[in-house]
Amino acid sequence: MGLVNRENANYIYASMKPRILLDDNKFNLTILRLCHQLIENHxxxxxxxxxxxxxxxxxxxxxxxxxxxxxxxSNVDLGLLDTTFHRDDFRRSDTILTPSETQLNFQIENKRIILVDDVLYTGRTIRAALDALIDYGRPLDVELLVLVDRRLFRNLPIQAKYVGKTIDSIESEQVKVEWKEKEGTDKIWILPANEN
Amino acid sequence: MSKLSQKHLLGIKYITKEDINLIFETATHFKEVLSRPIKKVPTLRDITIANLFFENSTRTRLSFELAEKRLSADVINFSASSSSLKKGETLIDTVNNILAMKVDMVVMRHASPGAPVFLSKHIDANIINAGDGTHEHPTQALLDGFSIYNVKGQLKGLRVAIIGDIMHSRVALSNIFCLKKMGAEVMVCGPSTLIPNHIESLGIKVEYNLRKALEWCDVANILRIQLERQDIQYFPSLREYAQVYGVNRKILDSIKKEIVIMHPGPINRGVEITSDVADSKQSIILEQVENGVAVRMAVLYLLAGRMEVASQ
Known part of the structure; x- marks a missing residue:
């Protein structure tokens, strides 16, 4: 068969056009599973x-x-954390980043914190988030939960404890998560380079 | 995200309404940073800022220095009293010597109107005007505007009266530019000797009667009598000024609505404003000071964001 077997060919073909990684049904099952894993531990x-x-x-x-x-x-504490002022790409990109709201209405001192993000890629956002977080105090521990882990391209030694789906996408591809709240549908897409 | 349209902040005259909105939006986030247990972020850690105060200042210099340190910038300070200016050095030479020490941004106060504009044509560093003579004091106008915005929700359509020594005030001119750009109505009020001729050509109202001005406005920004800038006597005595143009409890109580009272400081208690007004609930004088740090952080952040990282 040579070097290109069917699987590889499929992969090459598939990577040429946008494809769905998780559809609505699987998307919500995945989130439900992550919730149950959290309840198991917390x-x-x-x-x-x-x-x-x-x-x-x-x-x-x-x-x-x-x-x-x-x-x-019973109600679980929920916070929002902005990482803008802690990012390492300030003055290194063409745009100045707009900060978002940080909303932490509880003490994080000695709390067990679960950081939540949708895609873990280079790990740089999480690095900034950890720095931003400790400005508010010293948590007992910090865990990371992500919906998608693009495990091949980490720039920093950062791993998620809870992962919805692990993928081996290539660098030029983009992972796009759509939310009912924002785009009207729950989906995860892998977009090829030329669609970015 | 959008950028500031200018490399420097020389005056409100040179920036746009979009710039002002961007600064207000960014300042809101820095206000949140300042409410954290650790009030410091690492954003400007590779930037060095020189605070050049060729004219004395307490509050503005402290506010800038704090804003710079909260952003983790390296800071050097210079004040006129300890300078070589007295030995005959020119302004450009002084600043170039400081820039030779690899300074990225300059915050400057100078007694001569236009000094920062002049300097911006001769040096590379980003310049922030911290007050130039009787010309402009842009960060004061931005923090005043931001303070009004925080209390009232918006500036558009609001009526703001600027009361007192308009002639010698850089705060007045910057405030007029800022408020007009944001769509507020502006009135100046004071003795005719302290109101410049043709100031109504800026599109503002002029009123010589304090009561009428207070009845008209939603916000009153009361300015200090700048005795140190007055070479001749513009009114008979401070006592008479206080009687005619001093804002006191009695005159505020006789007005049906509650107006917001502002003052850029330093206050001459008992002259342009009495203590019972300055310390009352309707006064936001201390909020102005608090907002000053957040607004200056926003300006520094947005100007620094325009700078490229030096390549090796």
């Missing part, structure tokens, strides 16, 4: 809080918060 969330990383991580954080709150029957 039980009643008495000393735990969920913090969504701005801007895109907040949709996932809100969903997870709502599901867990309904499941355990």
């Amino acid at each position: 039980r009643k969330f008495e000393n735990s809080a969920i913090i969504g990383v701005q801007q895109v991580g907040v949709h996932l954080a809100r969903r997870i918060h709502d599901i867990i709150t309904a499941e355990i029957g």
